[in-house]
Amino acid sequence: MDFRLTEDQRALRRGVRDLLEGRFDREALRAAVDAGGALDRALWRELGAAGFFALRVPEEDGGVGLGLPEAVLVFEEAGRALLPGPLVATHMAAGVVPGAAEGDVVVTAVEEGLVPWLDEADAVVGDASGAVPMRSVDPLTPLHRVPGNAGATALEAVLLTAAEQVGSAERTTEAAVSHAREREQFGQVIGGFQAVKHLCAGMLVRTELARAAVRAASLTVDPVEIAGAKLLADEAATGNARDCLQVHGGMGFTWEADVHLHLKRAWVRAELRLPAARAEEAVAAGL
Amino acid sequence: MDLSCTDEEEEFRARLKAWLTRELPGLPPKPDPLDWPARRAYDCGWQRRLYDAGYADVQWDASPTQRLIFLEETELAGAPYVGANFVGLLHAGPTIAAEGTPEQRARWLPPVLRGDEVWCQGFSEPGAGSDLASLRTRAVRDGDAYVVTGQKIWTSHAEVADWCELLVRTDPDAPSRHRGITWLAMPMDAPGITVRPLRTLAGSAEFAEVFLDEVRVPVENRVGEENDGWRVTMVTLSFERGTAFVGEVVACRRLLGELARTARKNGTWDDPVLRRRLGRLSAEFQALWRIVQANVSEAQATGGVPGAGGSVFKLHYSHARQELYEAAAAVLGPDALDLGRDWTLDRLSSLSYTIAAGTSQIQRNIVAERILGLPKGR
Numbered sequence: 010m011d012f013r014l015t016e017d018q019r020a021l022r023r024g025v026r027d028l029l030e031g032r033f034d035r036e037a038l039r040a041a042v043d044a045g046g047a048l049d050r051a052l053w054r055e056l057g058a059a060g061f062f063a064l065r066v067p068e069e070d071g072g073v074g075l076g077l078p079e080a081v082l083v084f085e086e087a088g089r090a091l092l093p094g095p096l097v098a099t100h101m102a103a104g105v106v107p108g109a110a111e112g113d114v115v116v117t118a119v120e121e122g123l124v125p126w127l128d129e130a131d132a133v134v135g136d137a138s139g140a141v142p143m144r145s146v147d148p149l150t151p152l153h154r155v156p157g158n159a160g161a162t163a164l165e166a167v168l169l170t171a172a173e174q175v176g177s178a179e180r181t182t183e184a185a186v187s188h189a190r191e192r193e194q195f196g197q198v199i200g201g202f203q204a205v206k207h208l209c210a211g212m213l214v215r216t217e218l219a220r221a222a223v224r225a226a227s228l229t230v231d232p233v234e235i236a237g238a239k240l241l242a243d244e245a246a247t248g249n250a251r252d253c254l255q256v257h258g259g260m261g262f263t264w265e266a267d268v269h270l271h272l273k274r275a276w277v278r279a280e281l282r283l284p285a286a287r288a289e290e291a292v293a294a295g296l
Numbered sequence: 297m298d299l300s301c302t303d304e305e306e307e308f309r310a311r312l313k314a315w316l317t318r319e320l321p322g323l324p325p326k327p328d329p330l331d332w333p334a335r336r337a338y339d340c341g342w343q344r345r346l347y348d349a350g351y352a353d354v355q356w357d358a359s360p361t362q363r364l365i366f367l368e369e370t371e372l373a374g375a376p377y378v379g380a381n382f383v384g385l386l387h388a389g390p391t392i393a394a395e396g397t398p399e400q401r402a403r404w405l406p407p408v409l410r411g412d413e414v415w416c417q418g419f420s421e422p423g424a425g426s427d428l429a430s431l432r433t434r435a436v437r438d439g440d441a442y443v444v445t446g447q448k449i450w451t452s453h454a455e456v457a458d459w460c461e462l463l464v465r466t467d468p469d470a471p472s473r474h475r476g477i478t479w480l481a482m483p484m485d486a487p488g489i490t491v492r493p494l495r496t497l498a499g500s501a502e503f504a505e506v507f508l509d510e511v512r513v514p515v516e517n518r519v520g521e522e523n524d525g526w527r528v529t530m531v532t533l534s535f536e537r538g539t540a541f542v543g544e545v546v547a548c549r550r551l552l553g554e555l556a557r558t559a560r561k562n563g564t565w566d567d568p569v570l571r572r573r574l575g576r577l578s579a580e581f582q583a584l585w586r587i588v589q590a591n592v593s594e595a596q597a598t599g600g601v602p603g604a605g606g607s608v609f610k611l612h613y614s615h616a617r618q619e620l621y622e623a624a625a626a627v628l629g630p631d632a633l634d635l636g637r638d639w640t641l642d643r644l645s646s647l648s649y650t651i652a653a654g655t656s657q658i659q660r661n662i663v664a665e666r667i668l669g670l671p672k673g674r
Contacts, residue, residue: 190670206661209664218583237582293578
């Protein structure tokens with residue numbers, strides 16, 4: 010038993026992080042927010058070329074041929090960078106919907122009565138008839154509401170969404186810590202105050218708990234374990250974003266700080282696939 | 297990432313399981329939880345069985361994965377807990393193994409593994425609990441002995457212990473209070489020691505005040521250098537936080553299963569709020585078990601003492617376990633007020649988890665300062 014990442018897995022994670030830092034840094038993120046939620050098709054194709062969508066498609070079918078544990082690492086990075094778009098749905102459609110694997114086709118799906126990125130998508134998995142646009146809380150996830158809550162979400166999609174939540178939770182922890190080490194009040198950096206320190210420590214604990222759960226679930230692919238991982242990952246992403254906002258004080262409440270973008274996306278992901286109540290029921294049923 | 301075990305490890309697991317299946321039915325009945333001399337005898341008897349079957353060494357010398365399998369399987373089978381042997385097996389033993397001389401290891405380690413000798417922990421003092429470095433018990437060198445005078449408190453199992461891992465101040469004028477501390481192995485039958493049991497809120501006398509009046513401890517009982525006891529202590533505490541709770545996570549998962557069965561029987565399972573609460577707890581204990589595996593993998597790879605990751609685990613675990621007993625009270629209803637139920641006593645005992653082995657507040661400081669790199673402060 011060795012629960013650590015292999016050398017190849019570390020290299021994969023590093024590669025994806027470098028790619029996203031180069032192609033979707035903070036400036037690109039803020040530009041995307043200002044652009045009002047249009048999908049960057051060129052970036053989508055670059056992700057396709059890098060194997061983001063074809064990661065789990067077998068090599069003989071032209072894919073990368075890696076597994077769910079590797080996909081989880083890649084989606085953690087996407088969550089860190091707040092990469093927009095129906096990433097999980099397109100990844101799930103790779104090898105099924107022509108063009109999805111290459112990033113030429115944007116695929117979205119109906120989940121929990123919601124459809125993200127409906128206007129930008131080239132294909133929709135599920136029945137989106139009667140879709141009504143909402144004013145989405147997340148400026149980078151346009152949403153439509155469809156009647157009913159039909160559509161069982163694939164386990165892998167739930168887990169990859171949880172992985173994005175873990176990446177976001179990790180990022181907001183880093184943001185809070187770095188702010189706490191720089192911001193001075195009462196003649197010292199605020200990170201020296203226990204009240205602030207303890208918020209940050211709580212964020213790390215939530216992240217580590219969720220990360221261990223998500224990575225283990227990617228190995229066992231056990232439905233109960235995946236439900237538990239989603240539950241803890243949602244809590245880590247939303248809880249950490251809120252605590253990060255608190256550590257930033259008044260600055261955290263402004264549009265200029267990035268933390269609200271993490272919080273809003275975390276809310277959307279929490280609602281989109283296996284929300285808390287059903288996740289808790291699923292884990293309880295396993296007892 | 298690989299959670300599977302090697303063939304060799306699976307073989308070890310199968311052998312251990314078979315042995316537990318044979319051994320457990322023949323155990324004597326459990327003693328009264330409030331009777332510590334009886335508990336010592338029971339716990340040491342179990343340790344002796346492990347020793348005779350060749351499993352005692354696993355607790356220290358096996359690979360971390362093998363140790364994990366040992367803890368997992370003994371807990372799943374409902375085997376007795378280390379109990380009175382806790383300090384010897386999980387604190388003092390590993391510390392002596394890491395920091396002791398060959399003579400010290402030969403003198404103290406085998407009796408712990410055989411269940412012949414029981415240790416207690418003489419760290420805390422009335423004025424030095426969470427602020428451990430402010431301890432005042434003094435030791436003055438007199439020939440081949442240290443003469444120790446002072447008072448210890450919250451000393452678990454002191455009444456039934458043979459040895460005490462004792463922290464003393466050997467240099468009151470040291471430039472920092474972390475220096476000038478020394479780690480001694482004190483025999484509990486030495487003249488000058490008075491043990492006064494303290495009653496806990498659970499009603500049991502599991503720990504005690506220990507008064508030390510010019511107790512002579514041979515210099516050869518010193519582990520590590522004189523005045524270097526703080527460093528030795530940090531080794532002890534990292535064992536305490538890093539690995540001492542591993543088996544308990546498995547125990548909690550077992551308890552949660554029992555609780556769900558009880559809830560299904562008495563109808564409380566039909567309450568969706570309670571059911572979801574148990575689901576959430578189950579997800580947390582499952583994740584805690586995965587963190588244990590991650591920490592063990594890290595320790596196995598680095599071959600070292602468990603790191604600050606133990607604090608991440610301890611912080612969440614101690615709160616989750618208290619939540620488990622609160623949920624149990626909701627399932628049991630009025631029965632949760634009956635001290636005749638194991639659950640009730642365990643619920644009371646669990647109140648110590650966020651205090652013992654470093655309070656949650658201290659653990660948060662450790663996580664913030666040592667892992668996140670935030671500055672030391674107030």
